[in-house]
Amino acid sequence: MPAVTLRLAQGTPCWVSLLTDDLAGARAFYGDLVGWTYSPGPTQLGDYVRAELDGEPVAGLGVSTATGFPVQWTTYFAVDSADHTAQLVRACGGTVAVGPLQAERAGRMAIVADVSGAVFGLWQGEELTGREAVPEPGELAWAELLTPDAEGASAFYGAVLNRPVRPTDSDESALLVDGRPVAGIRHGAELRGHPPRWQVHFAVRDADLTARRAADLGGRVLVEPHDTARGRAARLADPQGGHFSVLETP
Known part of the structure; x- marks a missing residue:
């Protein structure tokens, strides 16, 4: 029988991702500060790595491909359907900046903004369900x-x-x-x-x-x-x- 992957409940912050103009520098900084190691991640949006603790993915770091885009962390929320939730974002006055698109076999994602312009992500987990916030160092x-x-x-x-x-x-x-x-x-x-x-x-x-x-x-x-x-x-x-x-x- 194939293994069953359970997504986190809808609305749970499940992932954070950094877009930076210096991926090597960011890897070194956070690796030293909070103890992360790294493995390759999906590449649809450019160079991207997964930060890990004890072999478990806890965050993502990627290169910003947009000129003038600020270096920033994005919080992703678990959703049952990235496509449906992106439609709700628009219906409620927000905007959809990226996606929804497939992040290889990891899941389906979108980057959106609320009515005031605060950016956040939607994550429909498949192979990568994400991580619920926990009080463990580095998470x-x-x-x-x-x-x-x-x-x-x-x-x-x-x-x-x-x-x-x-x-x-x-x-x-x-x-x-x-x-x-x-x-x-x-x-x-x-x-x-x-x-x-x-x-x-x-x-x-x-x-x-x-x-x-x-x-x-x-x-x-x-x-x-x-x-x-x-x-x-x-x-x-x-x-x-x-x-x-x-x-x-x-």
Whole structure:
């Protein structure tokens, strides 16, 4: 009997991918900072590798082929049908930038944007189902949208992903899957003229130590380590300009 691959539940952040103008530099930086190793990935959109921990894929790194496209991390959400969800994105006022297209045998994907312009991905997993956020060093720990219109974004993602979005005790709302918060939506007062964006948070053992190490490796500390409701965190940038956060976990 053939093996059965189970996708993650629709709406679950399941993958993060970096588009950069210096793939070799990004591989070296993140490999040293969070311990990733790499293996080849799908090549439809250019050079692309999968970052791995203990042989398991946890993220993707690729070369941006668009002139002037910013170096950035993209959060992907698991969906049952990338084609159907892309249609819902358009129907709800968002845009579809890439796809849906087949990523070889790994799955089907699209890159889209919400009504405020925040970019995110859709992933219909096949051979590669993706990884649910977990508090293990080097893995995706949390995804959070910063937006000037948190109420509108909550309605958009609730409709597109067919999942409830509810206010939490903090200053954000949470996208729920099976009653569990899987991603945050927050009014981004700190955007200060920057476009809305999904922030990725990688789990680390020590946020202060990781911030210092990032600077030693040629990155930047954008927001110094500080205590949050989810744990001690820091906002960093890699040497190529890709922004990401680290979150200290037990």
